[in-house]
Amino acid sequence: MSVYVSSTTAPVNIATLKYWGKRDANLNLPTNSSISVTLAQDDLRTLTSAATSQSFEKDTLWLNGNEESLSNKRTQDCLQDLRNLRHQLESQDDSLPKMSQWKLHIVSENNFPTAAGLASSAAGFAALVVAIAKLYKLPQDMSELSRIARKGSGSACRSLFGGFVAWEMGESKDGSDSMAVQVLPLDQWSQMKAAILVVSDLKKDTPSTQGMQLTVATSDLFQERINNVVPKRFVEMKEAIVKRDFTKFAELTMKDSNSFHATCLDSYPPIFYINDTSKKIIRLVHSINAFFNETIVAYTFDAGPNAVLYYLEENEDKLFAFLYKLLNQVEGWEPKYNKKQLDGFKSIFENEYKERIEFFMDHELYLSITRIILTRAGPGPQDSKECLIDEKTGLPK
Numbered sequence: 001m002s003v004y005v006s007s008t009t010a011p012v013n014i015a016t017l018k019y020w021g022k023r024d025a026n027l028n029l030p031t032n033s034s035i036s037v038t039l040a041q042d043d044l045r046t047l048t049s050a051a052t053s054q055s056f057e058k059d060t061l062w063l064n065g066n067e068e069s070l071s072n073k074r075t076q077d078c079l080q081d082l083r084n085l086r087h088q089l090e091s092q093d094d095s096l097p098k099m100s101q102w103k104l105h106i107v108s109e110n111n112f113p114t115a116a117g118l119a120s121s122a123a124g125f126a127a128l129v130v131a132i133a134k135l136y137k138l139p140q141d142m143s144e145l146s147r148i149a150r151k152g153s154g155s156a157c158r159s160l161f162g163g164f165v166a167w168e169m170g171e172s173k174d175g176s177d178s179m180a181v182q183v184l185p186l187d188q189w190s191q192m193k194a195a196i197l198v199v200s201d202l203k204k205d206t207p208s209t210q211g212m213q214l215t216v217a218t219s220d221l222f223q224e225r226i227n228n229v230v231p232k233r234f235v236e237m238k239e240a241i242v243k244r245d246f247t248k249f250a251e252l253t254m255k256d257s258n259s260f261h262a263t264c265l266d267s268y269p270p271i272f273y274i275n276d277t278s279k280k281i282i283r284l285v286h287s288i289n290a291f292f293n294e295t296i297v298a299y300t301f302d303a304g305p306n307a308v309l310y311y312l313e314e315n316e317d318k319l320f321a322f323l324y325k326l327l328n329q330v331e332g333w334e335p336k337y338n339k340k341q342l343d344g345f346k347s348i349f350e351n352e353y354k355e356r357i358e359f360f361m362d363h364e365l366y367l368s369i370t371r372i373i374l375t376r377a378g379p380g381p382q383d384s385k386e387c388l389i390d391e392k393t394g395l396p397k
């Protein structure tokens with residue numbers, strides 16, 4: 001019996017206007033709209049192959065080499081939606097194989113280690129939905145598919161596009177208007193780069209689903225955030241992106257990260273995602289911007305202590321003069337920059353900036369940062385020639 005396969009990659013996205021709070025936990029409908037930047041897939045991506053055949057006995061998922069349960073409700077909801085769409089096609093065209101009734105085998109791999117400390121659910125659900133949509137030859141566009149990915153994990157809907165992406169919260173009860181849309185394609189502002197500082201953390205963070213439920217239920221500040229702060233910021237940030245106004249974009253990004261973490265602190269009992277190292281990074285970014293008398297870099301933090309710094313390529317030397325000075329012992333520079341370039345960052349610091357620095361530089365910062373991931377804005381899901389499933393057996397290769 002034939003085995004049908006399809007493969008895709010999907011990117012990670014990091015929000016600059018945070019999604020935090022659900023108005024419907026079942027359908028993953030948010031209390032506010034959000035915005036993100038999609039990151040390049042050379043550095044961070046999920047590769048997913050999906051297969052279906054009349055001969056398969058049960059839906060099965062292999063994630064990073066281990067067989068995992070497909071029984072959780074969110075994944076089941078995504079699979080059901082995709083099967084329903086496939087069923088519609090089959091009922092219009094009798095010649096199509098009845099894939100909607102067959103079981104699925106899904107094999108998925110990240111190109112970054114779990115130890116990197118980055119949540120991979122957004123890329124994971126985006127890749128799952130796109131791989132199966134391709135397998136089923138669904139005609140739906142990315143925004144329509146994003147409604148399905150959203151049910152897997154809210155932030156996943158934004159990974160269906162490259163560049164700069166908004167998730168419009170929508171109004172309807174059934175979630176039909178809660179989906180991702182492109183704000184600006186990658187090629188319109190491809191100079192956007194990102195440096196992720198992976199911060200060591202011993203404790204396990206509160207999972208985001210649980211954290212946001214607690215915030216919704218207990219924080220008064222949160223009401224102000226969703227009713228007044230974010231709606232205005234959503235309009236302003238989209239405008240800053242379309243105008244490619246980095247200063248404005250950066251300011252809104254930093255303020256929104258701070259606002260989100262303030263609602264975490266205002267939850268009861270409080271949730272702490274950022275730690276002392278994160279706070280040192282926040283201070284460092286403000287000091288660097290003050291030093292240049294210009295906003296060249298912005299920070300943002302998700303549900304954990306890792307910092308994501310956004311900056312424009314044209315300012316890389318200025319930023320890296322500082323970052324390389326403080327973090328040259330941290331893993332992650334060498335694969336991206338050769339010795340000459342790294343020496344260049346060093347000499348800019350030593351020869352041009354050192355004498356003029358008036359702020360405190362913490363020369364032990366590197367001790368609490370485990371690695372730096374140097375990446376940039378990137379495209380949306382891509383077809384992949386690499387397939388993780390053996391087309392004869394339908395099992396992982």
Ligand code: DP6
Nearest residue numbers: 015018019153154155208209302303
């Ligand atoms: C802080 O998308 O992981 O990263 O919908 O419950 O799966 P669920 O939550 P998730 O939350 C992401 C929260 C965030 C902000 C953001 O990405 O917008």
